[in-house]
Amino acid sequence: MKILSLQLNNFRNYANAFVEFDDGLNVLCGKNASGKTNMLESVYLCSIFSSPRTSRDRELVRLGQETAQVRLVVQKLYRKHTISLQIDSQGKKKVAVDGIPVNRAGELLGVLGVVFFSPDELKLVKDAPQERRHFLDVGLSQQQKSYFIALQRYNKTLKQKNNLLREYRRSAHIDDMLDVWDDGLAREGAILVKKRTEYIATLNKAAGRFHGIMSAEAEELALSYETSVPLDGDIESALREALCAAREKDKELGYSTVGPHRDDIKIEINGKDSRKFASQGQQRTVALAMKLGEVVIYKNELGEPPVLLLDDVLSELDLERQRLLLKLTDGFQTVLTCTEYGLDVPAKVFEVQDGSVGEGKRKK
Ligand SMILES: Nc1ncnc2c1ncn2[C@@H]1O[C@H](COP(=O)(O)OP(=O)(O)OP(=O)(O)O)[C@@H](O)[C@H]1O
Numbered sequence: 001m002k003i004l005s006l007q008l009n010n011f012r013n014y015a016n017a018f019v020e021f022d023d024g025l026n027v028l029c030g031k032n033a034s035g036k037t038n039m040l041e042s043v044y045l046c047s048i049f050s051s052p053r054t055s056r057d058r059e060l061v062r063l064g065q066e067t068a069q070v071r072l073v074v075q076k077l078y079r080k081h082t083i084s085l086q087i088d089s090q091g092k093k094k095v096a097v098d099g100i101p102v103n104r105a106g107e108l109l110g111v112l113g114v115v116f117f118s119p120d121e122l123k124l125v126k127d128a129p130q131e132r133r134h135f136l137d138v139g140l141s142q143q144q145k146s147y148f149i150a151l152q153r154y155n156k157t158l159k160q161k162n163n164l165l166r167e168y169r170r171s172a173h174i175d176d177m178l179d180v181w182d183d184g185l186a187r188e189g190a191i192l193v194k195k196r197t198e199y200i201a202t203l204n205k206a207a208g209r210f211h212g213i214m215s216a217e218a219e220e221l222a223l224s225y226e227t228s229v230p231l232d233g234d235i236e237s238a239l240r241e242a243l244c245a246a247r248e249k250d251k252e253l254g255y256s257t258v259g260p261h262r263d264d265i266k267i268e269i270n271g272k273d274s275r276k277f278a279s280q281g282q283q284r285t286v287a288l289a290m291k292l293g294e295v296v297i298y299k300n301e302l303g304e305p306p307v308l309l310l311d312d313v314l315s316e317l318d319l320e321r322q323r324l325l326l327k328l329t330d331g332f333q334t335v336l337t338c339t340e341y342g343l344d345v346p347a348k349v350f351e352v353q354d355g356s357v358g359e360g361k362r363k364k
């Protein structure tokens, strides 16, 4: 799929901006703080509904203004859609697709597919498991609505169970209630574990290929899904047993200690755990390979590629790797930000300056 146009009104540092993107590589070029990441953020919002950088949505509205608007036209395989997003100064968001209001994030998912990479993404490799679960949840939710639904149910049940554990863990009747919540957690949790395990197995191949190319075949990447408790055989029954076995500990601690909300992705390079040992450069290569892998899986799963958003990736790579990376993005629409674009890879280049964006010039 490809974004045809993007219009911003009072979004972040943009008063008014309008861009028409090309099929292939698009480059947003400008000084620091000019508004490049802001523009990628607006695209991300039209896809995932939440910002990749803030949970305080009112920050998205241009200072001194009442409402921000984003209007994005996406061309898909067989259809064209217009996504209109509105954010008010209280941070309340409204979204419509082709003029029809969409009530939940779940209904927006799947209209525009994006994969976003920023220097922040290094935390995917080194930070707490939460980052890696988030990667799985965003990737899988975009590709499979059934995953998103199971995830929402799971999270809601988990919250209810944790509330109960916190408030009433010394009460005599708590076990009956916990049985109900654990039943739900085992049922929805099994869906999450199964889909995540399959996803990681596919990603292992796709990301492994990209990683091989980017490391000049010197390093081998291995990804696997790591559960907080061993889950052999039928996952749902195994999960139910694990929840039961952890019951007393959960009551003692006041929260739920086992389940997919505690799982992780194991990342190894040449047999060594990257979460502990990867160098800065290795983390970057792994994170990029995982994101590019996500693009390929999306395409195989849904029949067309998502839009790739690359924030500030070139500055960290040598020339050879910059060229290589852009070659790997061949075949899907990419929006890339940088402070200077001197590569000989054809692109449509937009100058971004202090919250305004130029017309875009094709560079051969
Ligand atoms: N709600 C807002 N109203 C007005 N200006 C804002 C708002 N939110 C952010 N900004 C401004 O937007 C600018 C940052 O834009 P952005 O992060 O897109 O920069 P960038 O071009 O990506 O820079 P860099 O190259 O450093 O990454 C800052 O100057 C910031 O003050």
Ligand SMILES: [Mg+2]
Residues within 6 Å of the ligand: 036, 037, 038, 311, 312
């Ligand atoms: Mg930026």
